[in-house]
Amino acid sequence: MSSKIELVNVGQVFQVRGDEDRQLREFVALDGLQLTVEAGEFVTLVGPSGCGKSTVLDLISGLTKPTSGIVRADGREITKPGLDRGVVFQQYALLPWRTAQGNIEFALEAAGGLSRSERKDRAREFLELVGLTEFASRYPHELSGGMKQRVAIARSLSYKPGVLLMDEPFGALDAQTREHLQDELLQIWRSTGTTIVFITHDIEEAVFLGQRVAVMSGRPGRVDHVVNIELDRNFDGDVRSDPQFARYRHEIWSFLRENHTRSGSSRAQLAEAH
Known part of the structure; x- marks a missing residue:
């Protein structure tokens, strides 16, 4: 359930030490941030x-x-991590001594509530969802980068969170693998109905994936614009070539x-978003 x-009106202030005098100073990361993500919606954050973005x-x-x-x-205030929210990071964070299936079962062990046979069945269900059934017994070092990230996605979805949070999960992949996983992620989202909040530096990725794109300003961060994306997904060819x-x-x-x-953000920051 999503x-x-x-x-x-979210603000986030950190205490940081100065480079020269090492004195603690306030660093305002977010200020007056407003954002609503509806249940079952796919929203991308770019900036x-x-x-x-990662602080959000x-x-x-x-x-x-x-x-x-x-x-x-x-409607309930978030005060701590919970099984209703799954997270996928840029780095796969897979356990090297566990197989692809074992990594998913580990998440289910931590979540609790399922027997060993139920964990095994659930893990296979989500390996099938990401197209890795035949690689269930492979260890992380035997998988490609794209496969590792699919295992990480399957692991985060396996305990059926209402929200999936994704922090630049495809940033380290080559362009071809990245586009392939973008397609697969949209299929997974449509089949599960999970709410997804996806961070990226890549504008094209944000447009391709998101129903809405939230554009964040430079420090202090806030959502300055939200763009509704209405694309013809039945477009004859790659939707990225649609005018x-x-x-x-x-x-x-x-x-x-x-x-x-x-x-006054730096040119380097803007170029990275471009």
Whole structure:
């Protein structure tokens, strides 16, 4: 069952030491951030490096508590991690001594509530979902990068969270594998109905995956624009070649450039988002 996520007037301040005098100073990562993700929706977050995208995911996951404002899942305040929210990171974080199936079973062991045979059946169910049934007995070192990330996705989905949080999960992959996994992720999302919040630096990836794209400003981070993506998924050919896709990409790039001009973000940060 999917969940609705709300971030209401969220601020996040960290204490950091200065480079020269080593004195503690306040670092404002987020300020007045507002974002609602409806149950079952796929929302992508895009913005320059250091704008607080990963901090947003930490708050939704419950790994961090906001300095101000409130973060809710289905109307309940999020105060700690929970099995209703799964996380997929850029690094696969698979246990090297466990097989692909064993890694999924490990997550189910930690979640509890299932017998050994039920964990085995559930693990195979989600390996099938990501197309890795025949690789169930392979160890991580025997899998490609794309396969490892599919195992990580299957592991996070196996205990059936209402929300899947994804922090640049395809960032380290080659372009061909990345596009293939983007296609697969959309199929998984449609089949499970899970709410997905997906962080990326790549505008094209954000447009291709998201029903909506939330564009974040530079520090302090906030959501300045939300772009509704309405693409013809039955487009004859790759939807990325649809002229409307290019218009969305340009619109989001224009917002990022506007934010750059207003906030004085570095050219390197903007180039990374581009």
